[in-house]
Amino acid sequence: DAGVIQSPRHEVTEMGQEVTLRCKPISGHDYLFWYRQTMMRGLELLIYFNNNVPIDDSGMPEDRFSAKMPNASFSTLKIQPSEPRDSAVYFCASAVQGSYEQYFGPGTRLTVT
Amino acid sequence: AQTVTQSQPEMSVQEAETVTLSCTYDTSESDYYLFWYKQPPSRQMILVIRQEAYKQQNATENRFSVNFQKAAKSFSLKISDSQLGDAAMYFCAYRSALGAQKLVFGQGTRLTINP
Numbered sequence: 085d086a087g088v089i090q091s092p093r094h095e096v097t098e099m100g101q102e103v104t105l106r107c108k109p110i111s112g113h114d115y116l117f118w119y120r121q122t123m124m125r126g127l128e129l130l131i132y133f134n135n136n137v138p139i140d141d142s143g144m145p146e147d148r149f150s151a152k153m154p155n156a157s158f159s160t161l162k163i164q165p166s167e168p169r170d171s172a173v174y175f176c177a178s179a180v181q182g183s184y185e186q187y188f189g190p191g192t193r194l195t196v197t
Numbered sequence: 198a199q200t201v202t203q204s205q206p207e208m209s210v211q212e213a214e215t216v217t218l219s220c221t222y223d224t225s226e227s228d229y230y231l232f233w234y235k236q237p238p239s240r241q242m243i244l245v246i247r248q249e250a251y252k253q254q255n256a257t258e259n260r261f262s263v264n265f266q267k268a269a270k271s272f273s274l275k276i277s278d279s280q281l282g283d284a285a286m287y288f289c290a291y292r293s294a295l296g297a298q299k300l301v302f303g304q305g306t307r308l309t310i311n312p
Contacts, residue, residue, distance in 0.1 A: 115298055127288065127302040140297060173240060179298065184230055184249075186300060188242035 088189035090176050096195045102164040105192045108157055109178030117186060118151055118161050119175040127175075133159065166196045199224045201291050203303035210279045211311050217264075218274045218306050220289030228294035231265065231272045236286040236305075245287070248272065250294070276308075284310045 089108040097103050109116050117132040131141040136153045144151070148167070153159040163170055173193050177186040200223045210216035222231070233245040248256045248265050256263050260280075264273045276283055289303040 117299065119300075126304045127300075129299040129301075132299055134298070140299065175242065177242075184232075184247050184292075185244055191240050193240075 088176055088178050088187050090174075090189035090192050092192060093190060094193050094195075096197065097166055098197055099167055100165045101196075102162065103166045103170075103194060103196075105161040105174050105176075105194070107159045107161070107176030107189060109159070109176070110180075110187055111157065113178035113180045113187075114156070115179040115181070115186075116153060116159050117175075117177040117179070118159070119177065119188075121173040121175065121191070122171075130161070130174075163194075166194075168196045170194060171196050199226070199229075199291050199293070199301050201289050201301050201303035203287075203289055203306050205306045206304070207307045207309070209309040209311055210276075212279055212281060214279055215275060215277045216279055216308065218276075218287050218289075218308065220272045220274070220303055222270050222272065222289070222291050222303075224270070224291065224293075226293055226295070230292045230294060231263075232290040232292070232300070233261070233263070233274045234288045234290060234302075235283075236288065237284070242288075246274065279310050281310050281312060284308060 091106045118130040121127045130143045131151045133153045151161045173191045175191045176189045179186045202221050229250045231248045235243045235245050246258045260277045262275045286305045288305045290300045
């Protein structure tokens with residue numbers, strides 16, 4: 085299996101632009117998580133899905149952030165408009181019901197100038 | 198809400214020596230899982246070891262072992278025979294056994310291995 089796939093690996097954009105991060109979970113996994121890693125706040129959960137349905141979005145910082153999972157093999161995290169404070173590494177992870185482990189993707193490093 | 202605390206921002210150890218990374222957590226739940234993740238410079242998150250709270254026996258994975266003290270809410274990671282490839286950020290994480298599947302992470306400990 086290829087593991088969790090994220091794209092792009094790096095994104096540099098200007099303040100005010102729309103940014104879309106993409107994730108393909110491991111086939112057969114029914115949980116998908118979006119985490120954000122910053123120096124100030126560490127690793128924090130933004131949102132997670134179960135069977136494509138958002139279960140907990142309490143970590144989404146504000147209305148500028150939105151996430152979707154239109155099918156079992158694809159999810160997006162969108163930031164519109166982006167701000168410099170959104171600069172971070174964004175991880176996607178997936179898991180299967182009944183398993184302990186979450187499998188992380190390689191992350192997307194986002195820089196907003 | 199659950200919290201995880203790693204009080205050592207940085208640690209260093211000589212190659213082949215043993216090092217212990219500390220982690221404490223706060224929860225009112227009785228059933229949960231604890232994890233140690235490794236993040237090398239490649240930034241890939243790698244699961245090192247896990248512990249189920251209902252198990253009294255400490256988990257071991259080759260050179261990695263934990264000291265799980267449920268009453269004290271402590272979960273330390275011991276790395277024996279440290280190798281250069283062990284250099285990384287190490288994160289302690291908590292997950293409820295019921296309901297929420299999300300991981301709650303500590304702030305991390307940067308481990309340096311001195312040759």
